[in-house]
Amino acid sequence: MTATEFDRARSNAPVGAVRFRSVAIFSVWVLAIVPFFLGTLPPVMDVPNHLTRIWLLAEGLNHAPLSAMYEARWSQAATNIFVDLIGTSLARAIGIDAVGKVLLVAMFLLPPLAALRLNKKLFRRTGWWALAGVMLVWSTTAVTGLISYQIGLAAALAAAALVHPIERASAKQLLAIFVCTAVLLFVHPFGALFFMLLNIALIFGPRWTNLLNGKIGRIAAVAAVSIVPVILLMLLAPHPPGANKTHEAFVYWQPLSTTFSPTTVGLVLLSPILSYKASLDVLLVLPVLGLLGWLAYKRQIKVHAGLLLVAAVLEFISPILPMNIGDGGALVIRFPEMAALMALAGLSPAFNTQRQRAVFAGVLALAAVVRIGTIGWIWQMRAADVEQLKTATRALPPGASVIVLQQHWDEITGAPLGRLVAGFPSGRCASERHYGSLVVMWRQVFIPSLFTVPGQQPLAVKPPYLAKSVYSSGIPFTDDMNMPIPQRLDPYLKHWHRDFDYVLLLNADLGNASLPGTRVVADEGFARLYQVVR
Template sequence: MITRKSEATSAQTQADPNRSAGIIIFALLAAASLLPTLLTPIPAMVDYPNHLARMYLLAQNGDPGANPYYEVRWALYPNLGMDLLVPRLAQWVGVESATRLFLLCSQILIVGGALALERVVKGRVQIGGFVALLFVYCLPFSWGFLNFEFGLGVSLWGIAFYLVVIEGTFLTRLVVNAFFVSALFAVHFFSLGIYGAAIGIYELWRAHQRKVPYHVAALRLVLLGLPVALLLLVMRATAGSVGSEGTEWLFQYKPLWLFRIMNGYNLTVSAASVLVLLISLYFAFKRNVLTIEPVGIWLAAGFALLYLLIPSKLLGTSFADLRIIPAAVMIVAAFCSLSLPNRKWRAVVLLVVSGVIIANLATVFAVWLSYRADYAALIASFQKLDRGSRVLVGTSGDGDDPPFKDLTQYPMAYAPTLAVHYANAFVPNVFTEIGKQPIRPRVDMQRLAIPYGGPVPMRLLSAIAAGGTTAAVPSFIQTWHRDFDYLYVLGPAAANPLPDRLQEVDRSARFVLYKIDRRP
């Protein structure tokens, strides 16, 4: 049975005049959190331009003027949330607006799912919405993991619905579980894992508390996994897959991600936010102002163990362990209760939470606004490309990609991929990974494609052009100076590195466009 507060406590809470103030503050913060998405044509997220480029390719598939270098190959892949929804919506509102609406729906699903889960668990909403707003621009979301964000929102709703029917009939649980498993499988496989982990831990706790016999709990867990097993069998039979790259553990980063998670653009803001929240939680638990139910402890421990054990890259999904953090916090928050003794405590809590939300939101808004001119300049530069050209993307930096650089520069990394729409160009680092996206380079272009990777360091391109190649050089750039027509160099402006090979065509604060002399 799901634990609920007594009717007397609920009535007292509803009669509290400060509840109205909390609702108003939450509504204002929620509205403010949606403003960057509503007001920014292209949100300055690392992966967002690449996703937008893929949406253009999907929406134009079959049209007479479709890009000649790419083709669409559908299969039963488990990461197709926006690929399935955005092109259909784009028929009514256009690709750019449809992609932003998908992001907006993802944010609404996250906040709404956190509220719904808390309502089911406690019979009222209290802290879940604020916790969701704390994480609505956390690192995996602000980096543009759009299918995961949408999927996590769906998984929160799925957990809430499962808890509603947990004491219902076998058929009811089967239908609810099968619906959400199928939806999450299609949207994002890792979000399905979050859903399964939360429900599985909850069922194990119920068995441990003798709320259900162990054999019943085992049957329930089999019920949870059965739709997944069936979908995986169908996927294998239809030549589908879950990603295509290997697995990689980066244990040294796990302690650091805890302080990096709150903000995708500024390490100082993120670390300060985490420290403020940890200190606040310490005093709240010490004074018994914040309490957690036993099942919440089980969920927290279970997700903590998953975070430690799961690889950083899992079946081609990067930062898999990092994605567990916001999911775990929002789920566990539903099982926590806040009992504030007086108005002073209420004011302090609202001030702390609002301050952290506003600090992170202001950082996001500032970065996104700073990119409007650069994105506009980049789109204008596409008009200077010959239609149907091949476009390589380089960087004036060293090409290293540690997770603690100046992340305000990252949103430019995939922006040149939009040339596939504006100039019908080929760009090698458009997302075309088998098992994750339905877009493929045509057979004659596959040797030049890199389905997952950022800009190439200019120092490496210069060495190749000078004849200093080695066997370790990726195949798609071994003869770049003869295979590509244009080169975008991202990063701080620098002198032309190859004046005998490159002719400057356009430049902005964050890029330079060169035409390549393709002579032998």
């Protein structure tokens, strides 16, 4: 299909059909917000930890006993601070519960919506393709709760749409890119990286036949200007990103047998569409992919070659990336998300007949509504877990020190739907493992695993609690408690009988944990509370 035929196909819909399409698309996206209001807090892994920190910064640090445990250190945060700053201000105005809803809706919906905004700028209209964005709302990075990362991607897409086109890389355009990159570093470093990749892809242009001709200078200039704010951050920040040992090694690679296993590669590549049940997620997306394949065969899809090329490269390198570098974790699932958003922005279907348009619209709308309904159903089921946690921890006295544990993987294989993140490389990642952070808000107690990474978060632990805490924790397992002292990975577990008063076990209904030296205080299924007996 030629460009003229394509544009004609895009504009031959009657006015009434266009109005119906606009109302239908708007209604589906509004419907996508409903699941966020089903229950107190959905199973989104890191979010409870982030919300607890925001609550502490907004009001919790003003009251004992928490004022003796944690303190605000805004000067230590060099990047990744936007969500804390905005969230803290909002929490003081509307309360932490409302802030939680705002941040959840923003981190899930804004990235695909921003990609669709760029799509509209590139192709002049989006049409029914706007519903395809719903399939990317509940991605693995979103379900894992990477709030700042998700919002950073959305901001990068919005900034790319703002500065495009970069026709001559003039001083004014390069200054705009420099400023946008600096602001994006304030949100999340990956937002700045994504912005640079988007600009390079857009400079490549929409045609496969003219990707590099006369463009190398512009690409080099954009790359150089994008790197300067990063260099300044690393040189001037008191705690630059990556300088803290939050993992076992600065660069951590999965074993080769795991990295190149078909299961791991498949989970990584499909992570932009995976939420809690891989087979169900794939089943919902397959009809959409089938239609896209059919339209591509009919040459009824207009593409932006630069965006698709960079997206393909990101997908290709994702499985072989290290799992962690410095303070940054889960790298292998971050690049596929960027690639998927680039593809969403860089594709634009067209239709020769009203029947084709109706079929495409019907399939997309049905898939989107079923996807929304499925997530809503899962989140509604998991709402009981929060209530069980709240009930189980009522016996906690203010000022107590509490270790949060998760059930061992051997026991968690039969987890109810929603308890696991489907797209994580290992296929084993508890979606509710940071729920224990909520007891800091509810019961005014100390836990050692709040995120307090210097350079990333403006929260710190005070002495003497600092000696029994870590900057970041994936939450230890029950078996870690019973290992010989030298083999206990998290430092605060070395002498847990001496240093802590209670142990809170999550996913307690999936196994029979044994914790010598404790007694059960409360057991509510999902959550079980033990008191340490000295």
